[in-house]
Amino acid sequence: MSSLKLFLCLFLAYCVNGQSCIQPSVSPSSYSSTNQKLSKSTAFVVEFSLKCASKTDNLQLYADIDGVQFPVTKSSESEHYQVSWTVKDKKTVAHNFDVRFFDEEGYNNLRKVIRSGQSPESIKPLFNVDFQHPGLSSGFWIKAEFLGLAVAVLVLYVVCRERSQIIS
Amino acid sequence: MAPKSSNFSKEEELLLQDFGRDLTRKSSLIFYMHAIFVSALPLWLFNRIHQMELTEHAILFAIGTLVSTYLVASAYKNNKFQLKHKVAQKRSDGVAAEINSQMAENDSKKVSKKEKDERILWRKNEVAEAESMQLAVVYSNSVFLILLILLSFFFFKSYSPMINYIISMIGASGITALLSTSSKN
Numbered sequence: 001m002s003s004l005k006l007f008l009c010l011f012l013a014y015c016v017n018g019q020s021c022i023q024p025s026v027s028p029s030s031y032s033s034t035n036q037k038l039s040k041s042t043a044f045v046v047e048f049s050l051k052c053a054s055k056t057d058n059l060q061l062y063a064d065i066d067g068v069q070f071p072v073t074k075s076s077e078s079e080h081y082q083v084s085w086t087v088k089d090k091k092t093v094a095h096n097f098d099v100r101f102f103d104e105e106g107y108n109n110l111r112k113v114i115r116s117g118q119s120p121e122s123i124k125p126l127f128n129v130d131f132q133h134p135g136l137s138s139g140f141w142i143k144a145e146f147l148g149l150a151v152a153v154l155v156l157y158v159v160c161r162e163r164s165q166i167i168s
Numbered sequence: 169m170a171p172k173s174s175n176f177s178k179e180e181e182l183l184l185q186d187f188g189r190d191l192t193r194k195s196s197l198i199f200y201m202h203a204i205f206v207s208a209l210p211l212w213l214f215n216r217i218h219q220m221e222l223t224e225h226a227i228l229f230a231i232g233t234l235v236s237t238y239l240v241a242s243a244y245k246n247n248k249f250q251l252k253h254k255v256a257q258k259r260s261d262g263v264a265a266e267i268n269s270q271m272a273e274n275d276s277k278k279v280s281k282k283e284k285d286e287r288i289l290w291r292k293n294e295v296a297e298a299e300s301m302q303l304a305v306v307y308s309n310s311v312f313l314i315l316l317i318l319l320s321f322f323f324f325k326s327y328s329p330m331i332n333y334i335i336s337m338i339g340a341s342g343i344t345a346l347l348s349t350s351s352k353n
Contacts, residue, residue, distance in 0.1 A: 149314065156310040160307070166255055
């Protein structure tokens with residue numbers, strides 16, 4: 001019976017170690033849409049490749065962005081992870097995002113803390129990624145076709161003046 | 169039917185040819201080169217802005233460019249014809265003065281008045297030809313491109329790119345050619 005308990009303990013320890021990441025090494029990249037005219041929402045994407053000292057075949061990650069949690073998707077072929085979300089344009093201003101990543105255990109703790117009304121900042125993430133969203137721009141203040149037309153009209157005006165001087 | 173040359177002397181025929189609607193081979197070549205260039209320019213707009221694939225619409229683009237080339241070239245021709253007389257009139261005194269000063273520098277006593285007049289006429293024709301061609305090309309190009317921008321980016325922007333191309337190209341070059349036929353100048 002004691003050997004069975006020992007086996008179960010070892011198995012659980014193996015399972016827990018298999019799904020958590022020790023000494024994570026992250027190389028992130030991020031993207032956010034900045035053109036206000038093209039869409040009504042701003043899209044954010046954070047991608048990263050993760051290397052852990054431990055084995056992480058079934059590692060499930062969650063991202064916490066400004067108090068909202070999103071699941072992180074993993075590439076089936078490599079150690080590439082991605083999380084993406086959208087925000088309505090009106091709510092998007094230039095600011096620095098601190099994206100906090102949790103493994104399953106950390107995520108459960110985070111949910112407990114949020115349910116109990118405590119600050120989610122008290123839970124230490126597995127790692128975090130910072131990125132700067134430059135804010136939205138509406139592009140050039142005059143449309144390209146108007147500019148093209150204005151230049152063409154100016155050229156025509158000069159040519160017509162020249163022509164009328166000769167014809168008169 | 170009597171031959172045309174029966175009513176005119178050789179000089180008069182040359183003069184008619186110089187100031188007539190018919191173009192020399194060199195002038196036609198210059199006009200068609202300019203016309204094909206300006207007609208092919210919109211391909212860039214339709215390819216990059218209206219997202220029309222060049223290979224996919226190659227036949228349409230070729231037909232559109234050729235039709236537009238013909239119409240724009242005929243606009244050049246008509247505009248040049250209208251302008252050439254006027255340019256010749258405007259530059260007449262200047263050209264005469266230029267030839268006279270050249271004659272004065274050289275030994276002018278040997279040159280008869282008739283030859284001098286011929287030289288003035290030849291030079292006047294040369295100046296009027298070059299100037300009217302330049303002005304006709306710039307004027308017709310400006311009209312064509314303005315019409316094209318108006319049609320493709322304002323009036324027909326909500327149509328499918330193919331319809332937009334057909335209407336814009338034929339419309340812009342057709343109106344340019346039509347405007348050039350105006351005789352009220």
